Amino acid sequence: MSLIVQKFGGTSVGSVERIQTVAQRIYKTVQAGNQVVVVVSAMGKTTDSLVGLAQEITSTPSKREMDMLLSTGEQVSIALMSMALQELGQPAISLTGAQVGIMTETAHSRARILQIKTERLQRHLQEGKVIVVAGFQGIGEGEDLEITTLGRGGSDTSAVALAAALQAKQCEIYTDVPGILTTDPRLVPEARLMTEITADEMLELASLGAKVLHPRAVEIARNYGIPLVVLSSWTDDPGTRVISPMPKPRSLDNLEIAKAVDAVELDGDQAKVALLRVPDRPGIAARLFGEIARHEVDVDLIIQSIHEGNSNDIAFTVVKEVLNHAEAVAEAIAPALRLDSSPSSNEAEVLVERNIAKIAIAGAGMIGRPGIAATMFATLADAGVNIDMISTSEVKVSCTIAKEDCDRAIQALCNTFGIESSPLHLPSHTQIENSPPVRGVALDRSQAQLGIRHVPDHPGMAAKIFTLLADQGISVDMIIQSQRCRIINGTPTRDIACTVAQADITTARSTLENLVAQWGMSEVLVNTAVAKVSVVGAGMIGHPGVAAKMFAALADHSINIHMITTSEIKISCIVPEEDGVTALQAIHKAFNLAGQEQVKVPV
Numbered sequence: 001m002s003l004i005v006q007k008f009g010g011t012s013v014g015s016v017e018r019i020q021t022v023a024q025r026i027y028k029t030v031q032a033g034n035q036v037v038v039v040v041s042a043m044g045k046t047t048d049s050l051v052g053l054a055q056e057i058t059s060t061p062s063k064r065e066m067d068m069l070l071s072t073g074e075q076v077s078i079a080l081m082s083m084a085l086q087e088l089g090q091p092a093i094s095l096t097g098a099q100v101g102i103m104t105e106t107a108h109s110r111a112r113i114l115q116i117k118t119e120r121l122q123r124h125l126q127e128g129k130v131i132v133v134a135g136f137q138g139i140g141e142g143e144d145l146e147i148t149t150l151g152r153g154g155s156d157t158s159a160v161a162l163a164a165a166l167q168a169k170q171c172e173i174y175t176d177v178p179g180i181l182t183t184d185p186r187l188v189p190e191a192r193l194m195t196e197i198t199a200d201e202m203l204e205l206a207s208l209g210a211k212v213l214h215p216r217a218v219e220i221a222r223n224y225g226i227p228l229v230v231l232s233s234w235t236d237d238p239g240t241r242v243i244s245p246m247p248k249p250r251s252l253d254n255l256e257i258a259k260a261v262d263a264v265e266l267d268g269d270q271a272k273v274a275l276l277r278v279p280d281r282p283g284i285a286a287r288l289f290g291e292i293a294r295h296e297v298d299v300d301l302i303i304q305s306i307h308e309g310n311s312n313d314i315a316f317t318v319v320k321e322v323l324n325h326a327e328a329v330a331e332a333i334a335p336a337l338r339l340d341s342s343p344s345s346n347e348a349e350v351l352v353e354r355n356i357a358k359i360a361i362a363g364a365g366m367i368g369r370p371g372i373a374a375t376m377f378a379t380l381a382d383a384g385v386n387i388d389m390i391s392t393s394e395v396k397v398s399c400t401i402a403k404e405d406c407d408r409a410i411q412a413l414c415n416t417f418g419i420e421s422s423p424l425h426l427p428s429h430t431q432i433e434n435s436p437p438v439r440g441v442a443l444d445r446s447q448a449q450l451g452i453r454h455v456p457d458h459p460g461m462a463a464k465i466f467t468l469l470a471d472q473g474i475s476v477d478m479i480i481q482s483q484r485c486r487i488i489n490g491t492p493t494r495d496i497a498c499t500v501a502q503a504d505i506t507t508a509r510s511t512l513e514n515l516v517a518q519w520g521m522s523e524v525l526v527n528t529a530v531a532k533v534s535v536v537g538a539g540m541i542g543h544p545g546v547a548a549k550m551f552a553a554l555a556d557h558s559i560n561i562h563m564i565t566t567s568e569i570k571i572s573c574i575v576p577e578e579d580g581v582t583a584l585q586a587i588h589k590a591f592n593l594a595g596q597e598q599v600k601v602p603v
């Protein structure tokens, strides 16, 4: 007999009829000879309504009381689901997170799961019962039995964690769409269903705003090798499989608190090309990278930070072998990149750096954990290593540094993050055969852009900035340190930009304004009217032209790019907020991701 964990989201249990339909499905799974543990969310929009009630009383509710309030939603749906099963003649029992023994940190509203007790679950399974567990909630460590929640959308995480703890054969996430699609069907109705996606790709998409799966659920599935499938609550179609490589055996203690950083990566075979003072207008990145792609030159990191006046700097890295070629292409196009049409206007300047290395820390554990990037920057500063460029994704922070600093940097990072220093490895990504370069695209409208102009360029500055933000509990998303170096009052300076959740922008701004006041020459800039569009695909590694195509799609719609960051399997652009949806649709189309028919999303 196999054990299966089935999770049903809010829409799937949104009414009594839907609960009864879902109960039939669970009953069938049991009849087919399986043991079933069910996880449910609160009915429909219950959680949102509860948030609304709290907001009517206070705009700053205590996190503890919010957990007390929000955890009630799931308690309703577990009881009703259990009754519906019993009505079908299926023995069932509902349990809250506390009753199961889902032990979490005490951090209210964003607790991570430490451990799941399985004794009671095993007992009820032996009795032939279906167990219906409340998703999204747990119980804090310690004597006080504090109710905690895992963060919005956290029922997916409850389900996969239960599957890991019970060593289930499979975890099935039932939802209101047919599976994982190339993008959000509410924004692009012709989004196509995928049959498979790698956990690495899904992790990037989920943390970029594809809310069909909670990123922490993907992380647990990947860490423990749990077969995970996302499918529709209304049909019998097979849905989408999330493919994880065989993981190393891992303890079930500290289930979600596994190391924040899994690997320190080094790539010593990189060189940098930067174009300084290119015009800040739609189409420039497209033109540059279009030309580079036409010459079949594969670029790795691409960085464009906040613009200054009417110009931008764009930098990218390539493997050393193709540096001369890349430089020649950049030199050839530079004269065409003038700030205005007059021939006297300065053309873009090309700058090449041969002796650089790329180092990165990688790990899904850094999502939602402020301070990991700051720790990296502080470690490098303590080792006397100056950071040249910075580019981040949700699960990776990459920096370029001087080649001669490599050994010291790696040693220091391995010590700090508890990583065995040898063998050092290049990033590895699971590939599904014949992977398209881009598997999915996502839009995140919840971020705001924060720039600090003229940060003194010496070791420790990035560390200072991001430690201060982390101390305020602010998670930073994209971080970019630009190419432009300005001498102000005799001090070389650089600009640093990042994005943070819109909800955190006021605190972030005042924190940084206090800091830069000490430097005298710096300035904090905020833009909340931005959106982030990203493309994700393990197939883009070694596939020239992906960035060019993305930038061209934006240029065709006259959409200006404020910032660019990349990782090996992702490219993200910050664009004006009002262009977000158009940008998503244009990119989806450019990569031919549309399916045959439109996806119907229930209201």
Ligand code: ADP
Residues within 6 Å of the ligand: 008, 009, 010, 011, 012, 041, 153, 174, 175, 176, 177, 179, 180, 181, 182, 183, 184, 185, 186, 209, 210, 211, 212, 213, 440, 601
């Ligand atoms: P549930 O209540 O079942 O947990 P959610 O609302 O949390 O459901 O997640 C499902 C929703 O995620 C879909 O209705 C869809 O609008 C949205 N979504 C965003 N990106 C994607 C994507 N790439 N594939 C599928 N759904 C997506």
Ligand code: ASP
Residues within 6 Å of the ligand: 009, 010, 041, 042, 047, 048, 073, 135, 136, 151, 152, 153, 154, 155, 156
């Ligand atoms: N009910 C919770 C929420 O709406 C958890 C979940 O649905 O996953 O965020």
Ligand code: MG
Residues within 6 Å of the ligand: 009, 153, 156, 211, 212, 213
């Ligand atoms: Mg959800």
